[in-house]
Amino acid sequence: MKNNPLNRLQKWMMGRNGGDQLSLALLILSLLLSIVSGILDLPIIIYISYIPFVLAVYRIFSKKVDKRRLENYKFMMKVSPIYSFYHKRKTTLKDRKTHKYFKCPNCKQGLRVPKGKGKINITCSKCGTKFIKQS
Structure with a gap:
């Protein structure tokens, strides 16, 4: 059981930030930019799409958990009115x-x-x- 790769990964991730809502949003933004780059055939956009991807990976593996939590909190405070608006509309339709x-x-x-x-x-x-x- 000691050589289980999942145990090693879990031990390595201990004390790191891991994935959160801001990291997920950055990954989705990166994916959308790369799709747009493929559709519009603009290679500059694919290079721009690497920026949010690198930021997301940095956030996931960062050991500065307090700073990453604060960043995620600020992001969620900006996004929560949008989420609330769509949630109310969904409930109304339902x-x-x-x-x-x-x-x-x-x-x-x-x-x-x-x-x-x-x-x-x-x-x-x-x-x-x-x-x-x-x-």
């Missing part, structure tokens, strides 16, 4: 047959009510405003 969505006229809070209940009195959970809508 629930469109059973629920209807309204915005509070006072505070613009999103509210979800069941469909098919006729005219209902909706109370905003954030500000307490009451309004009547057709569900």
